[in-house]
Amino acid sequence: MGDEERHASPNRPSPRRHGEEAANRGPYGSGGKMSLGEALLEQAARLLADARLLVVFTGAGVSRESGIPTFRDPIEGVWARYDPLRMATLDGYLQDPPLVWRWYEHRFGIVAGAHPNAGHIAIAELEQVLPRVVVVTQNIDGLHQRAGSSEVIELHGSMHRFKCLSGHHAGLTRADFAGQTEQPPRCSLCGELLRPDVVWFGEVLPEDALAAAFRLARACDVMLVAGTSGIVHPAASVPLLAAQAGTPVIDVNPEPDELARSATICLRGPSGEVLPRLLQRLADT
Ligand SMILES: [Zn+2]
Numbered sequence: 001m002g003d004e005e006r007h008a009s010p011n012r013p014s015p016r017r018h019g020e021e022a023a024n025r026g027p028y029g030s031g032g033k034m035s036l037g038e039a040l041l042e043q044a045a046r047l048l049a050d051a052r053l054l055v056v057f058t059g060a061g062v063s064r065e066s067g068i069p070t071f072r073d074p075i076e077g078v079w080a081r082y083d084p085l086r087m088a089t090l091d092g093y094l095q096d097p098p099l100v101w102r103w104y105e106h107r108f109g110i111v112a113g114a115h116p117n118a119g120h121i122a123i124a125e126l127e128q129v130l131p132r133v134v135v136v137t138q139n140i141d142g143l144h145q146r147a148g149s150s151e152v153i154e155l156h157g158s159m160h161r162f163k164c165l166s167g168h169h170a171g172l173t174r175a176d177f178a179g180q181t182e183q184p185p186r187c188s189l190c191g192e193l194l195r196p197d198v199v200w201f202g203e204v205l206p207e208d209a210l211a212a213a214f215r216l217a218r219a220c221d222v223m224l225v226a227g228t229s230g231i232v233h234p235a236a237s238v239p240l241l242a243a244q245a246g247t248p249v250i251d252v253n254p255e256p257d258e259l260a261r262s263a264t265i266c267l268r269g270p271s272g273e274v275l276p277r278l279l280q281r282l283a284d285t
Contacts, residue, residue, distance in 0.1 A: 041274075044265050045281035047248045051221040054130050056123050057238050058137045058144070058271075061227025061253060065272040066114045068141055079106065088200045097193055101184040104196050108159055116147035119226060119271035122279040124148035129282055134220075136213045138228060138235050140198045153209050153216075155235050157198035164192040171197075205234060217241035226252040226271040230259035239263075252278075 048054065060070040082103070086092040093100045116124075124147040126133045135144050135152045140159045144152045162177070163170035164187035177185035177194060184193050199205055214237070217223065223242035230236045236258070243249050243262035251263035252274045260266050267274045 040265055040267055041278055041281050044250045044267060044278055045285050047222050047250065047265070048126075048130065048224070048278070048282050049285045052131050053216070053220045054126065054133045054222050054224060055216050055220040055238075055242070056126070056133060056135045056224045056226065057217075057228065058123070058135060058139060058226045059228025059230075059235075060139065061229075062117075062119050062137075062271050063139045063141055063143060064227070065117045065119060065270055066141075066143055068111060068114055068139075068143075079103065085201060088198075089202055090200055093195060093200075097184050104159060111141045111143070111159065114141075114143070116143045117272045119275045120144055120147035120149075122271075122275035123226070125279055126282075129279075134216055136216065136238055138232075140196075153213050155199075155205050155209050155213060155238075157196070157206065159196050159198055161197040162194045163197045164190055164194055166190055166192045210234060213238050214241060217247075218245050220247060223247055223249045224252070225249060225259055225263070226275065228253070228259070229257045231257075 060068075064070060082099075084103075087100050087103045120143050123133075123135060123144065127148075127150060133149070133151065135149045137144055137152060137154055138156050140154065140156050142158060142160050160173065161170070162172040162174075164172075166187075169187050169189050172187075172194065176188065180186070184195070186192065187194055213235075217238045218241055220242060223239050225239050228236075230239060239249055239251075239259055240262055243264075248264040249259070249262055250265045250267065251257070251259045252267045252269070252271050253259070254268060254270050256266075256268070267278070
C-alpha cells in the first residue's frame with residue numbers, strides 16, 4: 001500500500017499522540033479488517049460521499065508536484081544569488097522594480113510550461129460526483145482552474161492578474177499591457193507601475209476571499225486539506241475553523257504536519273497519488 005499505511009496513525013492506539021481524540025472522532029473510529037491504508041481511504045471516501053458541500057484547501061505541496069518551486073525551495077541558475085523573500089515584498093519591489101518583475105516573469109514561464117498533476121485533476125473531478133466542491137487555495141499559479149475546478153478562491157491572489165501600485169486599478173491581465181516594452185509596464189489608467197496581484201509578505205490577504213473562505217469553512221460538511229503544512233495564518237485558520245465546528249477534516253500530506261492534530265483522518269502520501277485513489281474509492285462507494 002501507499003505511504004499512508006506506514007505513517008498514518010489515527011487508528012493506532014497511542015495515548016501520547018496529540019489530538020488522538022480528534023483523530024478518532026466520527027463514526028468510523030477504530031480498527032478494521034482491511035489494512036490500515038485501505039481502511040483509512042475507505043473511511044475518507046465514506047465521509048466524502050455524504051458531503052453536500054466539500055471544501056478542498058490546498059497549499060504549495062500540490063503545486064510542487066507539478067514542478068512549481070516554492071519560495072523556500074533551493075534556487076538555481078541566475079536567481080541563486082537573490083533572496084526569494086526579497087522578491088515577495090513591496091519594499092523589495094520598490095527597491096528594484098525591473099528585477100522583481102523579471103523574477104515573476106521567470107516564475108510565470110515555469111508555470112506556463114507546467115501542467116496540472118493528478119492531484120489537481122482528481123480535485124477537479126470531485127465535482128462530477130459531489131453536489132458542490134469549492135477549492136480554497138494558497139497557490140497563485142492557476143493550476144486548479146486549468147485542471148477544471150470551477151469554483152476556486154485564491155487566498156494569496158494570482159500571478160495571472162495584475163494591479164497598479166496605487167491599488168485603484170486591479171484585475172488586469174497580460175493582454176492589458178501586451179503592447180508595452182517598458183518593464184515593469186505601467187497602468188494605462190493612472191501611469192503607476194503594475195505589479196502582480198499576489199499577496200506579498202507583510203500584506204493582508206484579500207478581504208473578500210478570506211471572508212468567503214472562513215464562511216465556507218464553517219458551512220462545509222467535509223474539509224479536505226492537501227499539500228499544506230497549516231502553519232501560516234490567517235490561511236491556516238481555514239481548516240481549523242472546520243475542525244472547531246466539528247466538521248470532519250481529511251489531511252493529505254507526505255509528512256506529518258500541524259494540521260494532523262486537528263484532522264479526523266490523515267492520509268500520508270503525495271496528493272498526486274493519494275487523491276486519485278480517494279476519488280476512485282469515492283466513485284466505488
Ligand atoms: Zn492604475
